[in-house]
Amino acid sequence: MFDLEHAIEDWNRRFAQLDSIRSSDVDELEVHLRDSIFELASRGLTEEEAFGVAAARIGAAAAVGHEFEKNNPGYARVRRVFHWFASAPAFAFLIIVGFCAIAWMLESRIDELERDVRPLRAALDGQVVLEQRAFSPGPCNYLLPLNQYESFGELVDAFDLLVMNQYVTGGSYGKEWILEDSRGEVIPPKSKFATLHAAGITPGTVLRVAVVKEGLVLPDGR
Amino acid sequence: MISKELAAASSRPLVLSILTRGEDYGYSIIQRVREASGGEVEWSEGMLYPVLHRLEREGLIRSNWQQADGGRRRKYYRLTPTGKRSLKVDREQWDCVHQTLTHLWGAQPCSI
Numbered sequence: 135m136f137d138l139e140h141a142i143e144d145w146n147r148r149f150a151q152l153d154s155i156r157s158s159d160v161d162e163l164e165v166h167l168r169d170s171i172f173e174l175a176s177r178g179l180t181e182e183e184a185f186g187v188a189a190a191r192i193g194a195a196a197a198v199g200h201e202f203e204k205n206n207p208g209y210a211r212v213r214r215v216f217h218w219f220a221s222a223p224a225f226a227f228l229i230i231v232g233f234c235a236i237a238w239m240l241e242s243r244i245d246e247l248e249r250d251v252r253p254l255r256a257a258l259d260g261q262v263v264l265e266q267r268a269f270s271p272g273p274c275n276y277l278l279p280l281n282q283y284e285s286f287g288e289l290v291d292a293f294d295l296l297v298m299n300q301y302v303t304g305g306s307y308g309k310e311w312i313l314e315d316s317r318g319e320v321i322p323p324k325s326k327f328a329t330l331h332a333a334g335i336t337p338g339t340v341l342r343v344a345v346v347k348e349g350l351v352l353p354d355g356r
Numbered sequence: 357m358i359s360k361e362l363a364a365a366s367s368r369p370l371v372l373s374i375l376t377r378g379e380d381y382g383y384s385i386i387q388r389v390r391e392a393s394g395g396e397v398e399w400s401e402g403m404l405y406p407v408l409h410r411l412e413r414e415g416l417i418r419s420n421w422q423q424a425d426g427g428r429r430r431k432y433y434r435l436t437p438t439g440k441r442s443l444k445v446d447r448e449q450w451d452c453v454h455q456t457l458t459h460l461w462g463a464q465p466c467s468i
Contacts, residue, residue, distance in 0.1 A: 162382065162405060162431050169383040169428075170401070191401045198402035205406035206413075 136182040142167065145185075148195040153217060154203035154210035167192060357396055367399065367407045369450055372435060372443040375417060379434035382408060408433055416442050 142164065149160045170188035175181060192198065203210040218225070358366075374380060374388050382404055389397050411417045416439035424430050435443075 159405060159409070161429075163402065165381075165428060165430055166383045166401065166405075193400040193402040197400070198405075201403045201406045202409075205410045 136180075136185075138171070138181045138185060141182075141185050145189055149198070152195060152199035152202070153213035154199045154206070156209070159202065163192060163198070357398055363397060363399055364403075366397070366450075367404070368411065369443065369446040370397070371404075371407060371411060371433075372416065372439055372446065375433060375435040375439070376443065379432045381430040381432050385433075411439070414442075415439075 145167065146160055146164055149155055149163060150157065155163075167185075167188050170191060171181070171184045174184035174187050179187065370389055371385060374385050374392075380388070383401075385408075386399060386401055386404055389399070408417065408419070412419055412433070415436060417433045418436055419431050419433045421429050422432050
C-alpha cells in the first residue's frame with residue numbers, strides 16, 4: 135500500500151543529505167512537490183502516480199544538487215569539509231596520533247638539547263668568567279650591566295638564553311655577541327654544545343662574553 | 357520544445373518578466389512560463405530554484421516565506437528596483453538578437 139507521506143519523507147531525505155542544498159531549500163522543493171502532486175491528483179492520477187510524475191519533474195536529487203552547487207559552489211565546499219570532519223572518527227584519531235608523534239619528537243629534541251646544554255650549564259654554574267665590555271641599549275640585548283642583576287643565577291639565566299640563541303639555534307639575536315674561550319679565541323657561532331664540550335670547554339673552563347654590536351663605545355676603548 | 361541550453365540562457369529574463377506582474381512562488385512561476393510559451397519552454401523544475409537563489413544573491417529579487425490560503429507555507433519572490441533595471445537591459449539585448457534573426461530569416465509568424 136502506497137503511503138504518500140512516507141514517500142515524501144524518503145524523497146526529502148535524499149535531498150537533505152546533499153551538501154549543496156540548505157534545509158530551507160529542501161523545504162521549498164517539498165512545497166513544490168506537494169503543489170505538483172495536488173494538481174496531478176486533481177486531474178485524476180492516483181497518489182502514487184502523482185508522486186512519481188511530480189518527483190520526476192523536479193529531477194533526481196543528484197542532478198538538482200549539482201545545479202545548486204553550480205550556483206553557489208562556496209556553500210557546498212564548506213558543508214563538504216564540515217561533513218568530512220564530522221563523519222570521519224578515523225581522521226580525528228589520526229589527528230590525535232599525529233599530535234602525539236609531534237609531542238614525542240619535540241620531547242626527544244628537548245632531551246637532546248638538555249644533554250648538550252648540561253656541560254656548559256655546569257661550566258656556567260662553575261667558573262665561567264663573564265666579562266662585560268659594553269651593553270646594547272636595544273631590545274635585543276639580554277645582558278644588562280652586571281650591577282643590575284640581583285644574583286649570579288639571574289645573570290646565568292640571561293647568559294644561558296643568549297648562548298642558546300647564538301650557539302645552538304643560530305638565532306639572529308646572537309649576532310651581537312661573541313663567546314670566547316680562556317685564551318681569547320672566538321668560539322664559532324652555531325656551535326653545538328657537544329662540539330664545545332669536545333673542544334675542551336668543560337666545567338671549569340673560563341669563558342668570556344663580549345658585546346660587539348656595531349656603533350657601541352666599548353669602555354676599554356676597543 | 358527549445359533546447360536545454362536556450363532554456364537555461366533565457367531563464368533569467370523569463371523569471372524577471374514574470375515577477376514584473378507581482379510576487380510569485382516557484383511552482384507558479386513554472387506554470388506561468390509553461391502557459392506563456394504554450395508548453396514549448398519546459399524546465400527541469402528543480403533547476404528553477406538555484407536560478408531564483410542566484411538572482412536573489414545578485415539583488416535582482418527578494419524573497420520571504422508566507423502562509424498561503426490553504427495553510428501551506430510558500431516562499432514568494434518579488435522584483436527589486438535593481439531587478440527592474442536589469443530586466444530592461446536584458447530586454448534590449450534579447451530584442452536585438454530577435455531583430456537580427458528576424459532580419460536574417462525574413463519576417464515569419466512566430467510558431468511558439
